[in-house]
Amino acid sequence: MNAVLQSTIDGTDAPLAVQGLTHGYDDGPVLAGIDLSLPTGSVLGLIGRNGAGKSTLIRAMIGLLKPRAGKAWLFGEPALALSDATKARIAYVPQQPEALAWLSAQQMFDYVGRFYPTWDAAFAKRMLSDWDILPNKVLGKLSPGERQRVDLIRALASQPELLVLDEPAAALDPVARRDLLREIALRAGEAGTTVLFSTHIVSDLERVASDIAFLHEGKLLLQCAVDETKERFARLWLPAHMSAAAPTKTLGQRRHADGSVSVVIERRQDGTWPEAANLPGARVDALGLEDLFVEIAG
Numbered sequence: 001m002n003a004v005l006q007s008t009i010d011g012t013d014a015p016l017a018v019q020g021l022t023h024g025y026d027d028g029p030v031l032a033g034i035d036l037s038l039p040t041g042s043v044l045g046l047i048g049r050n051g052a053g054k055s056t057l058i059r060a061m062i063g064l065l066k067p068r069a070g071k072a073w074l075f076g077e078p079a080l081a082l083s084d085a086t087k088a089r090i091a092y093v094p095q096q097p098e099a100l101a102w103l104s105a106q107q108m109f110d111y112v113g114r115f116y117p118t119w120d121a122a123f124a125k126r127m128l129s130d131w132d133i134l135p136n137k138v139l140g141k142l143s144p145g146e147r148q149r150v151d152l153i154r155a156l157a158s159q160p161e162l163l164v165l166d167e168p169a170a171a172l173d174p175v176a177r178r179d180l181l182r183e184i185a186l187r188a189g190e191a192g193t194t195v196l197f198s199t200h201i202v203s204d205l206e207r208v209a210s211d212i213a214f215l216h217e218g219k220l221l222l223q224c225a226v227d228e229t230k231e232r233f234a235r236l237w238l239p240a241h242m243s244a245a246a247p248t249k250t251l252g253q254r255r256h257a258d259g260s261v262s263v264v265i266e267r268r269q270d271g272t273w274p275e276a277a278n279l280p281g282a283r284v285d286a287l288g289l290e291d292l293f294v295e296i297a298g
């Protein structure tokens, strides 16, 4: 499903919405006024370089961190004051799960399952077996990849309406990663689960995300449907003697050693490229998602 991301909040009971989210740490700002709303059933891939603030944004979005300014809502409730009923509709998997490390996977599932009316014990059991996790081994003794798998199973078994995953594939091998992506696509397609996941793996975005949000220097630079990006953005190359004609308001610009420039261009409302693209000697190249990411953040 291609959902349209809204950049304004309309008092919605959307699964997830944030407005003006601003945060930083002692050594500087990280988020500079983020607005985002995630419609039901959308799968949003949040991408950005190391340290861009993806985990900070995710934690602020779901109320695990109090932002310096701005607000976050989950299903219409303030993220910092969620009711138990709303908490039960949400599952979050952090980048490095550490909670309840003294329990085994089975003990952890027995414990957390009680908090979810929708807990699917049969799914949890099957996934543990499919992913070769010993149900009685203490979580603290699992490898990082095994630990991440257990937490993903925990999140999926609760059958959440909103699934939030912080770099879910980081420690997974390719087989588990493929299984996870298939499960996400299935949940979104069949149960209408809304999913937000951060990643560095562009191919994962292409396989499963309906929408992409690109976090760079504290701002969401680009929010659009994944299918749209190829059509909407391109790279314009201008030789050195034409470099002055390069558009200045652009998502990314690079000057090469020979004086030529490349800029990321975006189609205008009427579907045409900016004028510079039509100049004799100019070249317009299609951009894949990965190229677009590198052009903007590189």
Ligand SMILES: Nc1ncnc2c1ncn2[C@@H]1O[C@H](COP(=O)(O)OP(=O)(O)OP(=O)(O)O)[C@@H](O)[C@H]1O
Pocket (backbone or CB within 6 Å): 025, 026, 030, 048, 049, 050, 051, 052, 053, 054, 055, 056, 057, 095
């Ligand atoms: N608790 C903290 N105290 C101080 N600085 C922090 C804290 N958490 C994060 N930061 C800093 O905030 C910035 C954003 O970190 P964050 O973990 O949100 O980025 P990220 O995009 O998730 O990174 P990565 O892709 O490497 O996981 C980084 O510069 C990081 O050093």
